[in-house]
Amino acid sequence: MGVLRAKNVGYDDEDGYGEEEEYYDEDEEETPGMSDEDREQLQTGTLKVKEGLFGSDVTVTDAQIQEALWHYYYDVGKSVAYLKNKYGTALEEKAVTTPKKQKTPSRFDQVVEAIPATPKSATGRDPSFLPLYLQESSPCTAPRLNMYIGHLVYPLADLTNYMPASPSPGFFWDTPWFGVPSHRLGEITIEPRLPRGRLLGGSSKPSKLAALAAARKKKQEDAKNATPATNVETDKAVTLLDKLTLKSRENGPQTPRGASSEETPAPRKYLRKRSPSPIQVPKRVASPPPEPAKPLITFPDLRAQPSAFAAVLCGLDSPCHESPETVNSFPLPYTALPDFKDANPFAGPSPDDILSVTIGPKPKPARRTSDGHDLTTSMEKTVIEESTKVRSKNLNVVVEFNRSGLKRMANFVVIGHVDHGKSTLMGRLLFDMNVISQRSIDKLRKEAETMGKSSFALAWVMDQTSEERSRGVTVDIATDYFETDTTQFTILDAPGHRDFIPNMIAGASQADFAVLVIDASTNSFESGLKGQTREHAMIVRSMGVLRIIVAVNKMDTVAWSQHRFEEISRQMLAFLTSASFSPKRITFVPCAGLTGENVTRKADDPNAKWYTGETLIEALDASELPKRDLEKPFRLTIGDVFRGGITTPVSISGRIDVGTVQVGDNILCMPARETATVKGIEVKDCPVDWAVAGQISTLHLVDIDPVHLRLGDVVTPISSPIKLYKSFSAKLLAFDHVIPSPVDVYRGRLQAEGTVVRLDALLNRFSGEVVKKHPRIVKPGEVARVRVRLERELPLEVGGRVVLRFRGETVGAGVVEG
Numbered sequence: 001m002g003v004l005r006a007k008n009v010g011y012d013d014e015d016g017y018g019e020e021e022e023y024y025d026e027d028e029e030e031t032p033g034m035s036d037e038d039r040e041q042l043q044t045g046t047l048k049v050k051e052g053l054f055g056s057d058v059t060v061t062d063a064q065i066q067e068a069l070w071h072y073y074y075d076v077g078k079s080v081a082y083l084k085n086k087y088g089t090a091l092e093e094k095a096v097t098t099p100k101k102q103k104t105p106s107r108f109d110q111v112v113e114a115i116p117a118t119p120k121s122a123t124g125r126d127p128s129f130l131p132l133y134l135q136e137s138s139p140c141t142a143p144r145l146n147m148y149i150g151h152l153v154y155p156l157a158d159l160t161n162y163m164p165a166s167p168s169p170g171f172f173w174d175t176p177w178f179g180v181p182s183h184r185l186g187e188i189t190i191e192p193r194l195p196r197g198r199l200l201g202g203s204s205k206p207s208k209l210a211a212l213a214a215a216r217k218k219k220q221e222d223a224k225n226a227t228p229a230t231n232v233e234t235d236k237a238v239t240l241l242d243k244l245t246l247k248s249r250e251n252g253p254q255t256p257r258g259a260s261s262e263e264t265p266a267p268r269k270y271l272r273k274r275s276p277s278p279i280q281v282p283k284r285v286a287s288p289p290p291e292p293a294k295p296l297i298t299f300p301d302l303r304a305q306p307s308a309f310a311a312v313l314c315g316l317d318s319p320c321h322e323s324p325e326t327v328n329s330f331p332l333p334y335t336a337l338p339d340f341k342d343a344n345p346f347a348g349p350s351p352d353d354i355l356s357v358t359i360g361p362k363p364k365p366a367r368r369t370s371d372g373h374d375l376t377t378s379m380e381k382t383v384i385e386e387s388t389k390v391r392s393k394n395l396n397v398v399v400e401f402n403r404s405g406l407k408r409m410a411n412f413v414v415i416g417h418v419d420h421g422k423s424t425l426m427g428r429l430l431f432d433m434n435v436i437s438q439r440s441i442d443k444l445r446k447e448a449e450t451m452g453k454s455s456f457a458l459a460w461v462m463d464q465t466s467e468e469r470s471r472g473v474t475v476d477i478a479t480d481y482f483e484t485d486t487t488q489f490t491i492l493d494a495p496g497h498r499d500f501i502p503n504m505i506a507g508a509s510q511a512d513f514a515v516l517v518i519d520a521s522t523n524s525f526e527s528g529l530k531g532q533t534r535e536h537a538m539i540v541r542s543m544g545v546l547r548i549i550v551a552v553n554k555m556d557t558v559a560w561s562q563h564r565f566e567e568i569s570r571q572m573l574a575f576l577t578s579a580s581f582s583p584k585r586i587t588f589v590p591c592a593g594l595t596g597e598n599v600t601r602k603a604d605d606p607n608a609k610w611y612t613g614e615t616l617i618e619a620l621d622a623s624e625l626p627k628r629d630l631e632k633p634f635r636l637t638i639g640d641v642f643r644g645g646i647t648t649p650v651s652i653s654g655r656i657d658v659g660t661v662q663v664g665d666n667i668l669c670m671p672a673r674e675t676a677t678v679k680g681i682e683v684k685d686c687p688v689d690w691a692v693a694g695q696i697s698t699l700h701l702v703d704i705d706p707v708h709l710r711l712g713d714v715v716t717p718i719s720s721p722i723k724l725y726k727s728f729s730a731k732l733l734a735f736d737h738v739i740p741s742p743v744d745v746y747r748g749r750l751q752a753e754g755t756v757v758r759l760d761a762l763l764n765r766f767s768g769e770v771v772k773k774h775p776r777i778v779k780p781g782e783v784a785r786v787r788v789r790l791e792r793e794l795p796l797e798v799g800g801r802v803v804l805r806f807r808g809e810t811v812g813a814g815v816v817e818g
């Protein structure tokens with residue numbers, strides 16, 4: 001493809017326009033024709049020129065005079081001199097009185113003069129090719145093409161081809177493009193739309209260019225009348241330029257200059273027309289039969305013979321064996337059958353629906369095994385009950401609970417700084433309480449030794465995921481059970497790492513009390529106090545936990561130092577009481593989870609003789625538990641969701657906060673607002689008919705899609721749902737400075753983005769009285785009433801616990817007030 005180039009051969013200093021440079025005025029384009037003043041000047045000038053020519057042998061027509069006048073801006077003297085020079089003799093010319101010295105025509109004038117003299121008839125050039133002289137470009141198209149009058153345009157690639165073998169004489173005889181082969185030369189002449197009337201700046205005198213254009217127009221009109229073929233050529237050229245203009249607008253690839261439509265018909269057709277696909281899908285229309293479309297491109301038939309399956313499917317006389325046009329189309333089998341058209345595959349229930357509702361009453365063809373056993377009968381024995389009909393026994397659960405004589409149930413969360421020994425301590429507890437067998441512990445020891453982490457064997461009782469074991473840290477809440485003579489305990493082992501605080505919050509939200517594990521070894525206690533020891537303790541207190549057992553762990557590393565124990569106890573007591581724990585609900589127990597001393601048995605170490613207090617298990621057993629609200633409407637916070645089998649498709653587990661639940665209850669899941677039916681209940685992996693507040697239970701649900709169930713959602717009775725809040729007031733214990741700012745709001749595992757929009761008041765920490773209204777800031781340790789707005793609704797209740805965090809740091813925690 002040639003590169004379009006334009007060379008300015010026009011304007012220079014010799015063009016005679018130096019004194020009165022004129023430019024096209026865009027506003028003048030619409031000037032309609034010559035003015036009356038122009039006409040008058042032409043007529044007067046004609047008479048004067050005739051007078052000037054009087055007595056000479058020059059014979060000129062009025063038109064020639066007027067052309068000269070137009071050319072010389074009505075200068076009579078110049079016009080007379082020009083006419084005498086052109087049409088008279090040299091001697092006579094000298095006799096003529098010349099008012100001014102005749103100026104040599106400029107290069108521009110020469111070019112302009114040369115242009116009309118090069119029509120095809122004169123030069124033999126092919127008008128469809130180069131070089132292209134832009135004599136008068138359209139005012140609209142010229143700027144876009146960046147070509148102006150006098151520019152010469154040629155394809156760069158073809159330039160060398162145009163070098164003349166023997167240069168022709170003329171103005172451009174020495175220019176390299178002049179010798180373009182005649183058959184490749186073309187010329188485009190564009191008519192000005194309107195004759196130019198006046199000069200820029202309001203002069204009534206037409207510009208010289210305008211005058212020239214008018215003169216050319218006249219000549220062209222004459223030529224048009226004389227030779228119609230020229231007109232045709234001009235039209236072609238104009239068409240070509242229009243096309244070029246369009247190309248330029250589209251920024252599309254440039255067509256080689258001068259390429260006429262006749263020269264490039266085929267490629268254009270291909271560009272515009274797309275061949276239809278040779279593969280015609282047979283239409284399923286009865287009449288009239290569509291005429292098979294002929295493929296424009298013929299592909300060789302490379303098909304293999306149809307497989308036996310295809311032959312059976314399509315039939316041996318199928319069109320796919322016959323017509324190359326239908327090479328890739330196969331009719332659907334049985335579509336020709338009359339039943340096919342009327343059949344509605346979605347009219348009845350889907351096979352899945354039928355299966356899930358019931359299997360049994362429908363007569364089925366008997367299918368037997370090789371030994372004659374009836375498979376249908378055996379399937380019917382495993383009857384899947386109608387899912388929506390779960391019968392309730394309509395028990396009075398409170399009465400049943402009181403009658404049952406069950407041990408009291410306690411859930412405690414194990415908290416503390418990372419690596420202070422929480423999981424090891426709980427592993428030891430479970431092992432010593434015979435929940436874990438010696439064999440299991442030996443197996444864990446071997447596995448831990450293989451991984452070079454032998455000291456973590458007990459911790460792996462709780463940390464069961466491969467990630468937790470390889471990293472040596474707890475990631476999520478681990479749940480396990482054990483029981484003493486009086487109490488059934490549920491352990492909620494929380495992660496200590498600061499990255500997993502949200503999981504710790506989820507555990508804390510289910511706990512009745514907390515076990516805070518502290519590493520007694522040198523510097524560990526101190527670093528923990530700055531870290532999650534402090535944060536965890538404040539979170540559990542804010543979550544409503546009243547009782548806390550401080551297990552001063554790893555006492556073996558400090559040789560059971562009484563001094564160390566008392567120092568830790570003193571500091572922690574001061575801190576915990578400052579965090580609103582009552583001293584009488586705080587218990588300190590020195591222990592060593594790794595050796596098991598003072599966990600379930602007294603310490604063997606003689607250095608520990610100074611301690612005569614409770615073991616850890618005794619302290620747990622002595623814990624006072626919060627009162628169970630069995631009479632209140634049922635509330636369960638979802639701690640886990642898992643899919644089961646056919647009989648129990650979806651199960652949820654979590655702690656029952658208040659109320660009771662029994663098999664057959666219809667429940668509502670919030671905030672999804674989805675209902676479900678309780679098909680079964682398990683407590684500590686045993687199926688039961690009912691469960692009560694305080695128990696961590698598993699509910700098997702039907703009539704609900706698991707997508708509606710998320711961790712942290714709240715399950716309630718349909719009759720008394722939990723309210724969804726978009727904003728709420730809370731009594732907040734500040735962990736950090738609190739100002740109106742964005743926060744993440746946690747309700748157990750549920751989390752929503754929000755903003756503290758208002759600080760209503762500072763409160764007395766113990767009495768709750770207003771100390772100061774509308775504080776500008778709440779300092780760490782202060783209690784304040786704040787207003788929080790949420791980005792999405794959260795299920796909350798008055799008295800419910802929330803934690804506010806921001807960028808991984810706990811800002812505060814508190815109780816919802818409404």
Ligand SMILES: Nc1nc2c(ncn2[C@@H]2O[C@H](COP(=O)(O)OP(=O)(O)OP(=O)(O)O)[C@@H](O)[C@H]2O)c(=O)[nH]1
Pocket residue numbers: 416417418419420421422423424425455456459472473474494495496497553554555556557591592593594595
């Ligand atoms: N000497 C000694 N080491 C202990 C004791 N208890 C735990 N450890 C060690 O402390 C390390 C951490 O124990 P973990 O039980 O994983 O600590 P953790 O607090 O559960 O850790 P995270 O759950 O990840 O926060 C392990 O190497 C244990 O062997 C103890 O009583 N004495």
